Amino acid sequence: MADPGHDNDFPDPSSFDDESSVISTRGLEAFGRKVTTTASHLMATRTDPGSNPHYQNAMSEVHRQLRRPALQRGMFSMTRTTPTDMVRSRLSTKEIQSRALSYVPDEMLQNIPDADSSYSLFQGFQASFPDFTDEGKKHRRRVSRGRKLIDERPTTPDGSPESVQKLKKEKASMMHQLEMLGIRKNMASSEIREVDARIENLAGMRRIVLDRLANLEQDEAILEHDIVDVEERLEEAQELAAEVESVALRTPTKTDEDAASERGDAPGFMSESIYEKLPSANSTPSKRKPRNVRRKSMPILHEHFEPGTMIRSMRAHHDSITALDFDAPFGLMVSAAMDDSVRVWDLNAGRCIGVLEGHTASVRTLQVTDNILATGSMDATIRLWDLSRAHYDPQGSHFGKEEDDEDAIAFGNPDDPPVDPPAGSMSDCPLFTLQAHLDEITALHFRDNVLVSGSADKTLRQWDLEKGRCVQTLDVMWAAAQASALSTSDDTWRQTARAPDMSADFVGALQVFESALACGTADGMVRLWDLRSGQVHRSLVGHTGPVTCLQFDDVHLVTGSLDRSIRIWDLRTGSIYDAYAYEHPITSMMFDARRIVCAAGEDVVKVYDKVEGRHWDCGAGIAEADEGKGPAVVERVRMRDGYMVEGRRDGIVGVWTC
Amino acid sequence: MTQLPYAIDAETALNPAELAVLRAQYEKEGDMVGVQTKFNYAWGLVKSNTRHEQHLGVMLLSEIFRTSPERRRECLYYLALGNYKLGNYGDARKYNDLLLDKEPGNLQATNLRALVDDKVAKEGLMGVAIVSGVAVVAGIVGGVLLRNFGRKR
Numbered sequence: 007m008a009d010p011g012h013d014n015d016f017p018d019p020s021s022f023d024d025e026s027s028v029i030s031t032r033g034l035e036a037f038g039r040k041v042t043t044t045a046s047h048l049m050a051t052r053t054d055p056g057s058n059p060h061y062q063n064a065m066s067e068v069h070r071q072l073r074r075p076a077l078q079r080g081m082f083s084m085t086r087t088t089p090t091d092m093v094r095s096r097l098s099t100k101e102i103q104s105r106a107l108s109y110v111p112d113e114m115l116q117n118i119p120d121a122d123s124s125y126s127l128f129q130g131f132q133a134s135f136p137d138f139t140d141e142g143k144k145h146r147r148r149v150s151r152g153r154k155l156i157d158e159r160p161t162t163p164d165g166s167p168e169s170v171q172k173l174k175k176e177k178a179s180m181m182h183q184l185e186m187l188g189i190r191k192n193m194a195s196s197e198i199r200e201v202d203a204r205i206e207n208l209a210g211m212r213r214i215v216l217d218r219l220a221n222l223e224q225d226e227a228i229l230e231h232d233i234v235d236v237e238e239r240l241e242e243a244q245e246l247a248a249e250v251e252s253v254a255l256r257t258p259t260k261t262d263e264d265a266a267s268e269r270g271d272a273p274g275f276m277s278e279s280i281y282e283k284l285p286s287a288n289s290t291p292s293k294r295k296p297r298n299v300r301r302k303s304m305p306i307l308h309e310h311f312e313p314g315t316m317i318r319s320m321r322a323h324h325d326s327i328t329a330l331d332f333d334a335p336f337g338l339m340v341s342a343a344m345d346d347s348v349r350v351w352d353l354n355a356g357r358c359i360g361v362l363e364g365h366t367a368s369v370r371t372l373q374v375t376d377n378i379l380a381t382g383s384m385d386a387t388i389r390l391w392d393l394s395r396a397h398y399d400p401q402g403s404h405f406g407k408e409e410d411d412e413d414a415i416a417f418g419n420p421d422d423p424p425v426d427p428p429a430g431s432m433s434d435c436p437l438f439t440l441q442a443h444l445d446e447i448t449a450l451h452f453r454d455n456v457l458v459s460g461s462a463d464k465t466l467r468q469w470d471l472e473k474g475r476c477v478q479t480l481d482v483m484w485a486a487a488q489a490s491a492l493s494t495s496d497d498t499w500r501q502t503a504r505a506p507d508m509s510a511d512f513v514g515a516l517q518v519f520e521s522a523l524a525c526g527t528a529d530g531m532v533r534l535w536d537l538r539s540g541q542v543h544r545s546l547v548g549h550t551g552p553v554t555c556l557q558f559d560d561v562h563l564v565t566g567s568l569d570r571s572i573r574i575w576d577l578r579t580g581s582i583y584d585a586y587a588y589e590h591p592i593t594s595m596m597f598d599a600r601r602i603v604c605a606a607g608e609d610v611v612k613v614y615d616k617v618e619g620r621h622w623d624c625g626a627g628i629a630e631a632d633e634g635k636g637p638a639v640v641e642r643v644r645m646r647d648g649y650m651v652e653g654r655r656d657g658i659v660g661v662w663t664c
Numbered sequence: 665m666t667q668l669p670y671a672i673d674a675e676t677a678l679n680p681a682e683l684a685v686l687r688a689q690y691e692k693e694g695d696m697v698g699v700q701t702k703f704n705y706a707w708g709l710v711k712s713n714t715r716h717e718q719h720l721g722v723m724l725l726s727e728i729f730r731t732s733p734e735r736r737r738e739c740l741y742y743l744a745l746g747n748y749k750l751g752n753y754g755d756a757r758k759y760n761d762l763l764l765d766k767e768p769g770n771l772q773a774t775n776l777r778a779l780v781d782d783k784v785a786k787e788g789l790m791g792v793a794i795v796s797g798v799a800v801v802a803g804i805v806g807g808v809l810l811r812n813f814g815r816k817r
Contacts, residue, residue, distance in 0.1 A: 104719040104722075104723065105752070105755075107723045107726075108719075108722045108723040108725070108726040108743075109726070110726050110729055110730065110743070114729065114730060114736070115762060117733070117736075118733075118736045118737050118740070118762075118766065119733050119734060119736065119737075120737070126667045126668060126738050127699070127700060127703040127707075127728075127735060127738060127739075127742070128667070128668055128669050128703075128707070128738070128742075129667065130700045130703065130704070131700075131703060131704050131707050134700070134704065193700060197698055197700065200698060200699070204696065
């Protein structure tokens with residue numbers, strides 16, 4: 007028959023009739039009738055009104071239009087909504103409010119992307135809805151499984167139409183369940199994608215905030231430095247004013263020195279020699295105060311870095327680092343190396359502040375606390391320094407060379423030669439020298455005014471920093487003999503104690519806290535002393551090699567030894583609390599509330615996370631392993647509040663978070 | 665299985681316990697609420713019979729519309745349905761027509777359009793009846809008053 011396009015050419019028979027009736031001419035009418043009849047004859051064979059969609063559509067359209075009263079159509083074809091709606095949307099405040107809340111801007115209505123998700127939210131609702139009311143998926147599955155097992159037996163044998171019906175029904179319901187499960191699967195996976203996107207988003211936000219924090223900290227540091235400056239000037243001005251006043255009040259015979267000194271009559275109580283060694287009373291507090299202001303704003307940036315991130319790497323020395331310490335994260339660091347130099351660093355800028363000169367041999371041990379530095383050297387002397395008296399501007403205005411490229415310095419190439427600080431920047435720092443030991447100083451520790459040093463002459467000395475002199479000398483061998491004599495089981499003690507290893511330091515490490523002193527020695531013993539009696543009150547036996555490092559807090563004592571092990575002791579009972587070992591001898595160790603870090607003869611620092619119970623490596627060895635150049639072995643490590651500094655055999659110092 | 669619910673589906677309210685479960689889930693997820701959870705709660709609210717809850721449901725739906733572009737198309741339908749239930753036929757028609765522009769063959773949307781048309785026609789007629797009734801009454805009263813005035817004079 008004709009193609010479908012053809013019968014579109016013919017108008018509807020009914021409408022054709024209508025049209026022809028309008029024409030009045032008789033002849034035309036007859037002709038029209040003829041055409042109509044032939045057309046309807048031609049079409050009747052196939053244009054069954056029931057099967058022709060066009061016809062049906064047209065008719066239903068006409069029908070719908072006819073069904074509606076003409077008046078109503080006329081009234082409401084223009085309106086889009088009902089009067090009640092209109093009244094509501096204009097008069098009721100509550101309605102207006104809620105409409106405003108659920109208002110969708112037009113540009114959003116224009117911007118509707120194609121739906122690409124495999125299920126609609128409604129399907130998701132349907133799929134998850136049984137979960138809310140039933141007791142979960144598992145329960146439902148068990149029920150359906152059970153039902154299947156019960157039904158299976160009676161339905162399989164007979165082939166009656168009911169059983170077929172039943173099976174069909176069951177199949178349909180199972181298919182439905184399968185579909186549901188598919189949707190739920192899709193839901194779960196799209197939810198995961200959503201969460202991933204959100205995590206990414208949050209990570210981006212974190213980066214931005216971290217940058218902001220870094221900037222704030224930088225600003226803070228600069229401002230603090232300015233505050234220090236202003237305070238200094240204020241003090242000077244006040245002093246000057248006081249001087250002028252006192253000059254005006256007192257008789258002109260008084261000298262300036264006496265007026266400036268806050269405790270003008272103090273020298274009378276002391277001998278001249280000791281007085282000279284003391285830090286001058288009026289300058290120390292004035293310098294220390296601003297530093298204390300600085301402490302109040304603790305840098306926290308490093309806590310937000312990913313553990314194991316490198317903050318900075320500096321070529322500090324040309325030879326192996328022998329000792330290293332810093333006072334606070336982003337604070338001051340002091341490093342000593344085999345090249346006999348001692349350098350002071352600003353960790354914030356990564357810049358050398360100055361070189362401390364005085365020791366005639368290389369420094370083996372040092373400690374920085376509150377701007378006070380103690381160094382113990384192979385020349386058998388201990389020197390104390392006040393680092394707050396250094397002439398240093400954190401903003402680097404007096405190093406002309408660095409000003410230009412501060413970033414290049416801050417994140418500088420570790421292979422760059424150390425920038426030489428101006429000579430004499432540290433000339434005011436030396437406080438005094440403690441001389442009494444007969445051999446090199448291998449360990450020292452101070453707290454408040456008590457300093458204890460250990461030397462290769464097999465003695466420990468306790469110093470009073472107020473007076474600057476030796477308070478008592480503890481002979482380790484004698485005390486050990488005493489302790490063994492007092493001990494009831496001296497035979498077993500003798501057996502476990504090794505002969506001192508001559509290559510290792512006799513006193514490997516020590517720490518003092520008020521009258522308590524712990525020291526680790528080359529025979530592998532850790533001794534706990536009471537400084538009031540000068541006696542060993544407990545010996546911790548366990549290490550089979552020289553003890554090289556030691557630290558205690560209120561509960562635990564942690565020791566590291568050349569026997570490759572770290573031991574954690576319970577301070578109250580003296581028993582082993584925990585122990586673990588690495589592949590090489592431990593040369594340095596430090597712990598805080600969360601982790602124990604140690605240098606164990608590798609190019610990385612070994613970190614033990616106490617909270618997570620996890621061992622991991624931190625340091626240059628990980629990143630540079632791929633590049634094929636092995637960094638040098640880490641010799642010394644210090645860590646405070648997750649801010650770690652490590653010194654290597656090639657003189658490079660790395661700063662990390664952990 | 666249909667992609668979108670028919671208008672009938674929105675007429676059957678959930679029981680309070682079910683709605684409470686949906687609400688609890690929505691509140692548990694807090695600020696980081698997922699689209700599906702939000703929709704579940706919103707749909708439960710739209711199905712409700714109290715006008716206040718329906719409002720809240722439509723508000724949540726519009727939030728989904730604003731925040732997740734990939735769901736906008738289907739959200740048009742939900743919004744249309746929600747507004748239809750609220751009796752905001754203007755908005756309902758706006759959303760529904762937008763959806764029908766994009767998907768002319770959408771059965772649910774076609775169905776909804778017919779429903780909206782019917783409702784508008786019916787309520788409109790009623791409105792006309794009321795207005796004309798009032799007018800007639802006013803006319804009668806006015807006429808009576810005028811007559812009274814006339815008599816007094």
